[in-house]
Amino acid sequence: MGTSSVLDKGSFRFSLHTARGYGFEGGHSETKGLDLNGQVVSVPLHRHKVSLDYLRLELELEYAFKDSWVLVLRVPYDIKNQKTEVSFIEPATAGEKQKMLKNGYIHHRSETHRGISDLMLLATHWKQNLFHEGDSLSLSLGTTLPTGKTEEDPFRLGDNGLQHLHIQFGTGTFDPLLELNYRVPVAARLRLAAYALGRFPVYENSKTYQGPVESTLGVLLRYNLNNRISLHLNGTSYYQAFAYWDGERDINSGLVAMSSLFGISVEAWKDTTLGIDLRTPLLQKTLSEGDAFKQGPTLLFSISWEM
Numbered sequence: 228m229g230t231s232s233v234l235d236k237g238s239f240r241f242s243l244h245t246a247r248g249y250g251f252e253g254g255h256s257e258t259k260g261l262d263l264n265g266q267v268v269s270v271p272l273h274r275h276k277v278s279l280d281y282l283r284l285e286l287e288l289e290y291a292f293k294d295s296w297v298l299v300l301r302v303p304y305d306i307k308n309q310k311t312e313v314s315f316i317e318p319a320t321a322g323e324k325q326k327m328l329k330n331g332y333i334h335h336r337s338e339t340h341r342g343i344s345d346l347m348l349l350a351t352h353w354k355q356n357l358f359h360e361g362d363s364l365s366l367s368l369g370t371t372l373p374t375g376k377t378e379e380d381p382f383r384l385g386d387n388g389l390q391h392l393h394i395q396f397g398t399g400t401f402d403p404l405l406e407l408n409y410r411v412p413v414a415a416r417l418r419l420a421a422y423a424l425g426r427f428p429v430y431e432n433s434k435t436y437q438g439p440v441e442s443t444l445g446v447l448l449r450y451n452l453n454n455r456i457s458l459h460l461n462g463t464s465y466y467q468a469f470a471y472w473d474g475e476r477d478i479n480s481g482l483v484a485m486s487s488l489f490g491i492s493v494e495a496w497k498d499t500t501l502g503i504d505l506r507t508p509l510l511q512k513t514l515s516e517g518d519a520f521k522q523g524p525t526l527l528f529s530i531s532w533e534m
Contacts, residue, residue: 233353233363234291234533242287242531250523251279253479255516256316260326261333265388271317273327277335279520282306283344287531295354299367301347307394311335333390334381345397346372349404359411367406371426373399379434380472393479399432420447435473439480442466454494461488461504469514481514484522502529 234240254277260270285303292298313331315324349369357364375397384391405427410420422445428438445463452458465484470477490504504527513519 232533233295233355234289234297236291236294238291238533240287240289240531240533242289242529244283244285244287244527244529246281246283246285246525246527248279248281248283248523248525251281251520252523253277253279253520255478257327257330259330260323261330261388262326267330267386267388268326270323270326270330271315271319273316273319274314275331275335276312276314277520278310280308289351295352297351297353299347299349299351299369301349303344303346304342305344305396306339306341308339309335309394310337330388333388334385335393340392340394340396342376342396344375345402346374347404348372349406351406362409362411364410365406365408367404367408369404371398371400371402371404373397373401373432375399377432377434377436380436382472382475382477395436398428398438399434399436400428400430400438402426402428402438416451418449418451420449421445422447431471431473437471439470439477440466440468456494457492459488459490459492459504461490462486463488463506467519476515478515479519482511482519482521483514484511485509486522488527490527498533500529500531502531503527 254275256272256274258269258272260268262268283303283305285301288300290298311331313327347369349367351365351367353363353365355363375395377395377397377399378392381391381393405425408420408422410418413419424443426441428440431437443463443465445461447459447461449457449459463486467480467482470480486506486508488504488506490502492500492502495501506525506527508522511521513521
């Protein structure tokens with residue numbers, strides 16, 4: 228956010244964004260096991276440890292259908308590589324450990340999952356020279372499209388000793404989107420931007436899942452080294468509220484995080500821009516004792532072409 232130019236009427240911009248995240252960590256304590264008959268039984272305290280690396284590829288299409296109005300479509304594709312293990316905390320017999328491992332397998336498995344996530348469709352309106360010469364303000368309103376694969380209630384399946392999956396690629400609902408972006412020059416080569424993003428699920432899907440409200444606030448400083456190269460420093464705060472299954476809180480949701488991002492943008496050739504960034508977590512806190520993933524470092528790359 229905060230670095231792309233305002234499109235002229237009738238023009239298009241095509242962008243490909245990639246995000247490679249490493250070392251996202253989750254896990255929870257557990258006292259349930261699974262016997263040979265598939266029945267849930269009590270066992271000594273142990274822990275399910277889960278880590279996740281991911282790759283997101285997102286194609287973004289923008290079209291300025293009239294002056295100061297842009298239609299935006301984002302098509303994300305995710306690859307999520309999950310690794311799991313069970314760690315033993317209290318003393319346990321070999322039979323009890325087998326029950327722990329069997330139960331752990333139905334909850335979390337070392338697997339790679341791939342798929343299209345929910346598409347995003349927005350209309351953006353730009354206002355320029357609003358408060359200051361050279362500033363711009365954009366307001367985007369839109370919705371997600373429920374194209375991502377969703378899962379059945381994992382807690383209900385787990386309570387019945389059945390294999391399930393917590394990783395989802397969407398919410399299964401049309402979620403309102405709101406984005407604000409303000410940019411202003413503060414010196415000859417320095418620009419300041421502030422932005423806010425929000426996704427607001429308001430109802431549950433056919434599998435009784437209601438996704439969490441998510442919001443991001445950020446401030447960005449951009450310094451132009453010359454006409455083709457710029458550096459930017461970005462500070463963001465992210466809030467994920469709780470998700471729900473059939474009205475019951477999902478203990479694997481809820482996170483507050485702050486991060487920094489440093490990157491460079493290069494106008495590689497006419498109408499084509501390359502960007503590379505590194506996002507680093509600074510502070511984060513999960514809001515429950517479940518598997519809400521704490522974020523690891525993320526490497527971002529983008530290429531955009533305007534016509």
